[in-house]
Amino acid sequence: MAPVDAAMIHDITGPLAIRTFLEMGGERVFDPARVVMLFDHQVPADSIPAAENQAIMRRFAAEQGILNYDLREGVCHQVVLEKGRAAPGEIVIGSDSHTCMYGAVGAFATGVGSTDMGFALRFGALYFRVPETVRATVTGAFPERVGPKDLILSIIGDIGADGATYRAVEFCGEAVSSMGMAGRMTLCNMAIEMGAKAGIVPPDETTWDYVRARRPDIEPFPLASDPGADLADSRTYDVGEFEPQVAVPHNVDNVVPVSRVAGTHVDQVFIGSCTNGRYEDLAEAASVLGDGQFSDRVRVIVIPASRDEYLKALRAGLIERFVEAGALVEAPCCGPCMGGAFGLIAPGEVSLSTSNRNFRGRQGSAEGLVYLASAATAAASAVRGEITDPREV
């Protein structure tokens, strides 16, 4: 059993976690200051059961003295990092599979189910198997309109949907160390899509600047990748020759260069999610859009990942640009990636999404098709009404 430094619960998996906590005889959570609560999957509540689940959680937070960000702040993983609730060397769990995103700040972070979470809320600890490590060394400089999403899709396509099961994936090399925090979050976020327990980027100055801005009490300490580590697998990638990548239905590891699927008609484009809903993604999308308009044939849904990211985009004029171009801009939440709240697709429809999963039925009908790509590719495709190489717009 290892102690956990922070535990995150949201509106979908939280009610079950609270129930298991109580069934385990839990009375007070191990440390209310280490519990992060927020609602992002079905906000504002889209049904009476969703409202009831959120009400259960609000009551629990009040009883336990837990700071509940409620529906105000945005998508859970973005908020955990923004609020400094994960830091280098910490062990953080969340009852959501994309919790592995906090590896972007050098934390060991992993997604767990509700019963694991109930146990952690009760005891402040959880059982873990120490994962083996897969190292992805990335060299080169990204060409224009190619970025972290294209890289992680390539890596997933290479390693496979279960190629890193139970392992930690370490991202290193010059293309990673020169990447800002937003890109590192995109990489670590999708480690789970190859089965990984965690993704991690070794902390450097970029990491510490981000963390210290939120946790000034933490003194930076050395925490580096071990060059002599006994690795389960090691892969190298050179992004210098990369082209934009697309994951095609119905698995995240079905990855092809955009040229292979260019021209595919799209009905809906979603730019957002914990994977690609940050200011940097929205700025990239706006840059591709330029002064143009989104196609009338496409429903374009833009959702900033958090209130902070929303404000940054708003102040930079990006939101106005998206609205002018014909997009729906929604308040921070999981949106269509949740596949239940709104933005569902009909049988036979095609969604192109910057989110992280294209499983059958993920965004509505099991007869629909979901493609995954970067914000740049999504914006270009929304302009043309078909999957489009962003370098051509």
Add this chain to the structure above:
Amino acid sequence: MTEQIERESGGIRTVEVPRSAASPRVWKFGDDIDTDAIIPGRFLTINDPAELARHAFEGTRDEFAQSVLPGDVVVGGRNFGMGSSREHAPLALKGAGIRYIVAESFARIFYRNAINIGLLPLTTPSTDGFADGAEIAVDPSGGRVTVDGKEFPVEPVPEFLQRIADAGGLIEYARIVGEVETCSTTSR
């Protein structure tokens, strides 16, 4: 199978009754069965296993919820349960009366979740010989499953997880242990 039963009101009617637990059958699935397939996102406001079971595999294999019987065994290929951490997925199977899931490999979070709620995920080198609808008998302590009379080996779950499984799940385990000892972490 039908059988005449006496209603509480005293009348007699003919109803469908479950096959006996002695004849569980295989529900065969392929590789990379994801948690969105097991329980789609739109049902995640449901927390009751029996109600979740009514929507298991909805949209991808509707006949599962319609005709699964308690004691049946879900069989998958590689990477069963990939994707979301939603415990609603194994809970939906548990609500349908599933006790064992046999696959060539499991996704990590699903595997833990299954153990934690008292299901037993068992791995076997290949499920190629497991025909959909075949009769199956699972003998975890004997390390084997029998499918249409033919035996296949299953690997035991790790010892620590077996203790949780033996307790009936992590909730029951937590009640037994009361306190937990933690290892020290050296990060700070």
